[in-house]
Amino acid sequence: MKPGSRERLATRLRADHWFGVPRWLFVAVGVAVLLAYGTFGRSVDEPEPVSAQVRTIVDGLRTTSVYEAPGSPGKVDAAKARQLIGDRPIVLVLLDTTPLTQSGDTLVGGNYELCEQIADVVATSLVILYATTDDNPEYRPAYCVGPHFSNPDNPVHADNYSFPLISEAELAWRYRVTDDDLFPQVEEFVFAFDRQAAKDYPNGVPRRAPVIPPPPSPDTLQTWQIVLSLAGILLGTIALFAGLRLVGKGLARRSTQDAEARNRNEATSARLNKLADTVLHPSTPKDAAEARAQADLAGKYVLLLGEFEAATTRARLAEVNERITELEAAT
Numbered sequence: 001m002k003p004g005s006r007e008r009l010a011t012r013l014r015a016d017h018w019f020g021v022p023r024w025l026f027v028a029v030g031v032a033v034l035l036a037y038g039t040f041g042r043s044v045d046e047p048e049p050v051s052a053q054v055r056t057i058v059d060g061l062r063t064t065s066v067y068e069a070p071g072s073p074g075k076v077d078a079a080k081a082r083q084l085i086g087d088r089p090i091v092l093v094l095l096d097t098t099p100l101t102q103s104g105d106t107l108v109g110g111n112y113e114l115c116e117q118i119a120d121v122v123a124t125s126l127v128i129l130y131a132t133t134d135d136n137p138e139y140r141p142a143y144c145v146g147p148h149f150s151n152p153d154n155p156v157h158a159d160n161y162s163f164p165l166i167s168e169a170e171l172a173w174r175y176r177v178t179d180d181d182l183f184p185q186v187e188e189f190v191f192a193f194d195r196q197a198a199k200d201y202p203n204g205v206p207r208r209a210p211v212i213p214p215p216p217s218p219d220t221l222q223t224w225q226i227v228l229s230l231a232g233i234l235l236g237t238i239a240l241f242a243g244l245r246l247v248g249k250g251l252a253r254r255s256t257q258d259a260e261a262r263n264r265n266e267a268t269s270a271r272l273n274k275l276a277d278t279v280l281h282p283s284t285p286k287d288a289a290e291a292r293a294q295a296d297l298a299g300k301y302v303l304l305l306g307e308f309e310a311a312t313t314r315a316r317l318a319e320v321n322e323r324i325t326e327l328e329a330a331t
Contacts, residue, residue: 050117050120050121051117053114054114054117054118054121057069057093057118058118058121058122058211061091061093061122061211062210062211064082065081065082065085065086065087065088065090065091065092065208066078066081066082066085066091066092066093066094067091067092067093067094068094069093069094069095069096070096071096071097071098072094072095072096072130073096073097073139075130075139075179075180075181075182075183076092076094076130076182076183076185076186077183078092078094080183081183081186084186084187084190085186085190087207087208088190088193088194088205088207088208089124089125089126089146089149089206089207089208089209090125090126090127090128090189090190090193090208091118091122091125091126091127091128091208092128092129092130092186093115093118093127093128093129093130093131094130095129095130095131097131097132097137097139098132099132099133099134099137100113100114100131100132100133100134101133101134102133102134102135109133109135109136109142110131110133110134111129111131111132111133111140111142112142112144114129114131114142115127115129115142115143115144116144118144119144119145119146119147120146120147121211121212122146122211123146123147123148123149124146124148124149124206124208124209125146125149125208125209126143126144126145126146126149126161126193127143127144127145127146128141128142128143128186128189129141129142129143129144130142130182139182141182141185141186143162143165143166143189144162145158145161145162149161149206157200157201160196160200161193161196164196165189165192165193165196166189168192168195168196169185169188169189169191169192170188172188172191172192173185173187173188176188264314264317265317268308268317268320268321268324269308271321271324271328272301272304272305272308272324275301275324275327275328275331276301278331297327297331300323300327301327304320304323304324304327307319307320307323308320
């Protein structure tokens with residue numbers, strides 16, 4: 001290494017690093033932070049936090065279509081209902097006989113109020129809720145429709161699954177229900193749903209969507225998904241910057257190599273042009289032997305021109321330069 005080269009290299013490395021870390025890595029991390037903030041850090045209008053009761057019910061519906069609270073009177077067979085509903089967009093909530101109290105700011109009963117709160121969370125499903133209220137001790141159902149339950153092609157279809165569907169089901173279960181067996185109510189509602197859905201969804205009846213945990217905080221699975229997403233954004237951004245840096249270095253190296261190759265070709269061409277004046281325009285020969293020598297040099301020069309045109313590699317060009325040196329020595 002030439003004197004001073006080591007010092008210049010060290011100076012350049014210090015200029016390309018901050019605190020011993022490459023500058024491009026700082027830039028990549030900064031861009032990743034901005035992307036992560038743009039993805040997860042923007043403020044959004046979050047839904048209102050739900051009550052502890054709604055959270056418990058919704059958590060119970062994460063892996064099943066039926067939630068049965070401890071102390072449920074057993075007037076609806078939960079196992080049969082679970083099998084009947086399957087993966088239809090319907091959830092069944094069976095509470096105990098503790099009366100639900102109507103809040104002062106609503107006009108509906110406590111059972112319908114709770115039903116709507118649950119439907120706001122399981123937003124793409126129909127909800128059937130069995131409970132008693134402070135104004136009616138009878139264990140009876142309340143029905144409500146999730147706000148996102150609709151057909152994208154015709155949102156009006158959602159209206160077909162409230163009062164019209166309940167009315168049709170009531171006519172069917174009227175003579176099947178007993179005081180101790182309310183399962184026919186669920187069964188006839190499901191049958192009515194199937195008939196209506198076959199009309200409204202000719203391309204396939206919707207299935208029950210996964211239940212998203214209610215606010216204010218995500219569950220463990222969602223937390224890990226967010227963490228992995230953030231890590232993916234960071235690593236992906238760093239990988240992108242590293243790839244661009246490698247591509248840039250490759251292009252710069254190739255450009256330098258092309259420039260060096262052009263310089264070598266130009267230097268060799270200049271030597272050939274200089275040699276041409278001597279070989280192709282020689283002085284008058286003194287005798288026949290000198291004339292033959294001049295002719296041999298001219299022939300070798302012409303062959304050397306062909307080799308120069310065909311020299312596409314650095315090694316071949318070096319061979320041409322060696323031959324030029326031999327001709328220069330012979331002139």
